[in-house]
Amino acid sequence: MLIDMHVHCxxxxxxxxxxxxxxxxxxxxxxxxxxxxxxxxxxxxFIKPCVGIHPWNIARSSVEEARSLMEIAVSNNIECLGEVGLDSRFVPETLPRQREVFKIFLDYAREYDLVLNLHTAGTHREVFQMLKTWRVEKAYFHWYTGPEDLIKELIDSGYFIGVNPSWKIQEKHYRIISKTPLSNLLTESDAPYQYKSLSLNPELISDSLDLLARLHNLDREIVEEKIEENFRRLFTR
Structure with missing residues (x-):
């Protein structure tokens, strides 16, 4: 099975x-x-649903809506919250409210052992510190382009980093993928999204698997198995 850990279905x-x-x-x-x-x-x-409020949409959302959404999540046995997190790069004006809402998601993630599917533009260290403070064990950093010296701490905490097809044209993301152990990687598409000249879609996950096979000197089939194993490990309760 090919894994798409972050897709807007x-x-x-x-x-x-x-x-x-x-x-x-x-x-x-x-x-x-x-x-x-x-x-x-x-x-x-084949769909594992994640629910949440994207940081870009916090301006038109409320804390009460976030709490109500979490009750929906609990009543429907949802295992994943996403796309959630903080963004100081594109929407810094709503950062105080983003933090309020994200704290609600952190509370529920800790209480119900949920996976966090994270957006962390410009806030990688802050989000990481909040995860540690809340003792959240299951976290996935979607399309990570944060500090390279934070990668080891993410790995040591058992968190996962996304392999987005943007590596084809984004040098920093390619470098991060190259430095991250296969045991802490998951493939994603973020489809449907237009990133510069690249139309992100699930078909590109195959190229990401080929890349990982080359980087780790493994057969493509072995890489597929390891990524699927990572996915199932993340969602184990």
Whole structure:
């Protein structure tokens, strides 16, 4: 199975195409898309739903909505919160409210042993410190481009780093992937998203697996198995 640890399934048109070949961790952006993602997971067995409020949408969301969403998550046995986190790079004006809402997600992640599917633009160290303070054990850093000297701490904490197809044109992400052990990597697409000249989609995960096979001098099939093993390990309760 090919693993897509961070994909916006509610924006994809042909989900049937991936049945039998992929496992998706589908992230949401607000209350509405969280509910839609839960519904998709009932229709498609290969979808692991994540619910949350994207930092970019905090301006039009409230703390009360976040709490209400977490009650929905608990009542539906949701295992993953995402896309959640902090962003000081693109929406610094809402950072105080982002922190308020993220603390709610951290509370629930700790209490219910949930996976956090994280957005951390410009806030990698702050989010890491909050994870440690809240004693959150399961975290995935989506499309990590943070400080390279933080990678060891992420690894030592048992957290995972995403392999996004942006490595094709983003030198820093390529370098980070090269420095991260296979045991702490998961593939993702962040589809559907246009990053500069690159249209991100689940088909590109195959290229990421080929890259990992070259970097680690392993057969492609072995890499696929290890990434799937990482995925299942992250979601083990």
């Amino acid at each position: 509610n924006e994809l048109k042909d989900l049937d195409h991936y049945s039998g070949s992929h496992l998706f961790a589908c992230v949401a952006e607000d209350v509405e898309t969280s509910k839609a993602t839960i519904e998709l997971s009932r229709r498609f067995h």
